[in-house]
Amino acid sequence: MAKLRFPVVIGEAELILPESPTPVEFKYLSNLDDLVFFRHHIPFIHYYNSRHEGELCDPAAVIRRALSKALVYYYPLAGRLRHGQKGKLVVDCCAEGVVFREVEADVTLEQLKMVAGGFRPPSPYLSEFLVDDVEGCAFITDSPLLCMQVTRLKCGGFVLAYRVNHCICDAYGAFQFIKYLSELVREPNRSSPTQPPVWSRELLIPNSTPCPLFHHTEYHLDINSKHELCKHGTKNLTQTSIFFTGHDVFALKSKINKPKTTTFEVITALLWRTWARCLALDCETRLVFPIDTRRSHTPVLPVSYYGVALITPCTIIHAKQLVSQPLSFAVGLISEMKSKGGDHKEYRTSAIDFIEMNGRSRFCNKVAFAVSDLSKLRFDEVDMGWGQCLYGGFARAGVGDVPGLMVAPLVRYKREEDGLEGLLAIVSLPPQTVDMFQKEEVHRCGANSVNIICALIFYEHEV
Known part of the structure; x- marks a missing residue:
């Protein structure tokens, strides 16, 4: 379909x-904040309907005012990243500000x-909708950490889009910030956040004598060092999204002879195997996925911690072995990896110590696939005073600036044509592979089907 x-x-x-004036100081970034993989920007987008007739209000004006108020509490966001000692980044809380832009679009x-x-x-x-969007590590230091744009549409609705520097916050932290901003838009006289943000990166300082307790394969460089990603490479990839309904997930789980298989495990296993097969990989491949440790690891982090x-525990297997085994095999690897990272309360501290000993630039940079589960973050419920958005969340997938690593966010989504709710995986693939997916979808699912799951299962060769 042609682009509008x-x-x-x-x-x-x-x-x-x-x-109002904010502290002028330098803020410490933890070893987790400062990974090379996180030296990029996370883009988000929200679509809002117009207000009811008679309720006139300029979204750009009210969001701009609220943003200035929010930066009093989130003042590090108004600062800049600077180079510190030994390649480490620090935050200069200089109050230079964040970028804000208004745009008019002749579209409904x-x-x-x-x-x-x-x-x-x-x-x-x-x-x-986000003129200042950038990919990779461009403009990471000495430049704004937040860029926001409000685009007014001719129907009276608007689009709110923004990108946040990943070194300052993860997706949970970005959600916490945008929720507070929405509170200030709806209640401009509010004096403080419901939950004031907490920096506290010092809670994650390494031990004085670093002592990793685990073998952190996610940060090793030697594995696969002789392999290129594949004949397709990592440039000029096309992004597409795959929608999973509850019925799709049930059908996938029915293929797994394993009790208590989670939705995340089965979707991740399917995506990982399909990715390896479509790219015709003939080398060792890694799967990594982020695990939020705020409440599960020691020390427990404050509720409003936004760093x-x-x-990112990692499992490694040769691509040919991965795709030749049944789906349940990949699910088992993922389940084991979740237990390794989630059940051991010291894993986070061990990772921080490992980075301290071996350098923060060390991250899996060869033939890796990452799935980031953002489905529990309700960006779609962020109300800027215009009601719940039509869609809210990640605007695209990203790979940061790490060669060979592809990241697939998993987000909540309600399908417009029928209102069906499910999960959406945003994946990056070579253009010729995307076409193959689409052709196979029509062939296997029928011309009237809108479900891509059959096309994916085709690649599994499991009936």
Whole structure:
């Protein structure tokens, strides 16, 4: 389907400063914040309907005011990353501000909904709705840590898009910030957040004598060092999304002879194997997935901690062995890896010590597939005073600046055509592979089907 074209009028970028004076200081980043893999920006997008007739309010004006208020509590976001000693980054809380931009677009929500997958990520119009979007590690230091854009649509609705520096927060932290911003939009006289944010990165300092307790294969460079990703490489990949209904998940679980298989395990196993098969990998491949450790590891982090609190345990297997085994085999590997990272309360501290000993640049950088489960973060329920958004969450997948690593976010999604709720995986594939997926979908599912799961199962060769 052809991409919809519409004119936009792009306003000048302005720097929004905290409403009142904030501390001038340098903030410590933990070894988890400062991984090379997290030296990039996370893009989010929200679509909102117009207000009821008679309720006139400019979304850009109210969000701009709320943003200035929010930066008083989240003042490190108004700072800049600087290079510290031994390649480590620090936050200079200099209150230089965040980027804010207003845009007018001659298009309606209904028009957007009817073409190119509607609001379904990857957003086909992200370059219009987030002019300042960047990928990789460009503009990481000495540049704004948050860029936000409000695009007014001719129907009265609007699009809110923003990107946040991943070194400052993970997806949970970004959700915490946008929730507070929405509180200030709805209640402009509010004096403080429901849960004031907590920096406290010092809770994750390494031991004075680092002593890793685990073999952290996720940070090793030697494995696969002689392999290229594949003949397709990692450049010029096309992003697509795969929708899983509850029925799809039930059908997948029925193929697994393992009690208590989780939705995440079975979807991740399917995506991992399909990715390896479609790229015709003939080398060792890794699977990594982030585990949030805020409440499960020692020390327990404050509820309002918004830094990176993720560990990324890793499993390694040759691609040919992975795709030749049944789906249940991959599920078993994932379940074992979850237990390794989640059940051992010292794993996070061990990872921090390992990075301290071996250098923060060491991260799995060869032939790796990562699935990030964001389905429990309710970005779609963020109410800016215009009601619940039509879609809210990740705008696209990302690979950071790590060669050979592809990341597939797993997000909540309600399908526009029938209102069916499910999970959406955003994946990056070579263009010719995407076409193959689509052709196989039509062939295996029938012309009237909108379910891609059959196309995926085709690659599993399991009936």
